[in-house]
Amino acid sequence: MLMSPAKKKSNTEDYLRMYRQMVRIRTFEDNANQLYLSAKMPGLTHMYSGEEAVAVGICEALKVTDKITSTHRGHGHCVAKGAEFKQMFCELLGKEEGYCRGKGGSMHIADQSNGNLGANAIVGGSMGIATGSAFTAKLLGRDDVTVCFFGDGATAQGLLYEVMNMAALWNLPVIYACENNGYSEYTTTAEIAAGSITARAEAFGIEAHRVDGQDVLAVNTLTESLVARARKGEGPFFIELMTYRYHGHHVGDINREYYRPKDEERDWKENKDPITLFGAYLTKEGIATAEELEAMQADVRQDAAAAVEYALAAKYPEESEVDMHVYTDVRHALA
């Protein structure tokens, strides 16, 4: 596969940051999986591994003030929009120092200060929120753009069609980013989505693109141009990103051959891995040596290990927090 040669070598720093961010996501997920397997993490989690180029390609085209809405598979979006490992692992383990003070967990993880409006455990649940965020930008004359992440499975939700209609009618600065990883839980996309996904947006007159979601530069280049246009009031836009999740639907989905062949998984991992592909591009273009990339990976691994250790030892919220944050401006709802 070819990486789109859209950027010049003067963008070396950007490229290395994109690579690092993808590695950070992968490393975060490897650790999360370990925490699950060793029964140290409460509940289940949905891994983003394999889809890194989507979150990173898109979020690297955004400013801190731009907003995103995330999904049940949200660790990747969270990292890509600028979150730190320490607070993320704390959240995953239900600790007080987590981004949501342990109240959200994996399915609601988000670094709000970087414009992440939340991961959502309701499939399609954030489509209205993203569109509303774009409405705010327009109403208040801000130039932020909002990216709404959702899966191929979520295109079945009626809400999408209600909000795309309004976004198109009112030219809202929102980009609907459909992460098509080929599956919606234990079912292939072909079995749950009739017709074309991009045509759904086009029916509302929304410009829609389909892009290789394993090619971080292709994703980033496209997103940069759409974001720039959305800032000028030319939105909304729709992107379908073709990608793949390496793990099961969630960490507990281990025996999955009945719905997804092993060969297919192997093919994606061996031939279409976004980190391997981008690493190869960086070395070929002389932007980094293989050793430098390896050193970066080792560095990230060390960061993650330290953050995990920190989170494991961190304290749980006090019981008195249980009725805090039910309402704003009410310290304890049940006091």
Next chain:
Amino acid sequence: MREITLSQAVNEALAEEMRRDETVFIIGEDVAEAGTPFKVLSGLVEEFGAQRVVDTPIAEPGFMGLAVGAAMTGTRPVVDLMFGDFIYLIMDQLCNQAAKTHYMSGGKLSVPLVLRTNLGATRRSAAQHSQSLHALVAHIPGLKVALPSSAYEAKGLMKTAIRDNNPVVIFEDKLMYNDKAPVPEEEFLIPFGQANIKREGSDITLIGTSSMVQVCEKAAEILAAEGISAEVIDPRTIVPLDEEALLKSAKKTSRVIVVDEGHQSFGITGEIASRINEKAFYHLDAPVLRMGAMDVPVPFSPALEDITVPTPQGVAENARRLMSREMIHAA
């Protein structure tokens, strides 16, 4: 008697009814090959085929609406809603359409449909996958609501629900899917509106629903060791409600605690408590006490989640207070 899991009990009930009546079909997300994320429906698509065990897109209002229409025209759908929390998405189809069609048509149309879903916290699934929302639908006239408390009830109530000509919502406790209970091999049904006295007692009545029946039984054990005799009653369906059985027990023991996993405010516990107050007031020695889930969204952190639901210790503690008459003076 043989013992099977709640999951197997539901599976058997569906299989038996589908064999008996070819108009029964199942519809929902990942119900076929996957057999649902909880694996409750495993094997059904193999026996009944994809025509009758229908996998849908993630379009809850769509398939719920479709099921209402199918039910109005000669079939008996069993709609599978993966998590009870998703009931908000289908509220219009359930409450404005399914619940009211029979009434609005002057009795000419009916909606023989079962919505099976679940409830229950403490699975570390956070606020959007842990709610117990049965009170929302119990509020709507036209819907029946069943809350099985073991594999036995899950089977008997499911079979009755499928044969009922009204829309019925069944909430299973998702923490109980692997719990075993004695279930007869031979066919049986459990009629709606018939409470089950799980344990006889004379000092205090503990009325528990669904997941809270076990909590009440454990509380009764704790209390028995202290010389307090608690009666435990499981209403099994909250619509219709076996008021007679609840009142009889209240009059016998003169003290009642109602325990349910829905939020305490504006919920099932308040409804049952006030019916007892209205109809057994002069027999009571203490105010009827409500114990529901804490009125907060369900938190993810184990340190917080566990304190939001009633526990056997908590129920026993309240029972002691009622017995000591502390409550009367407080009231």
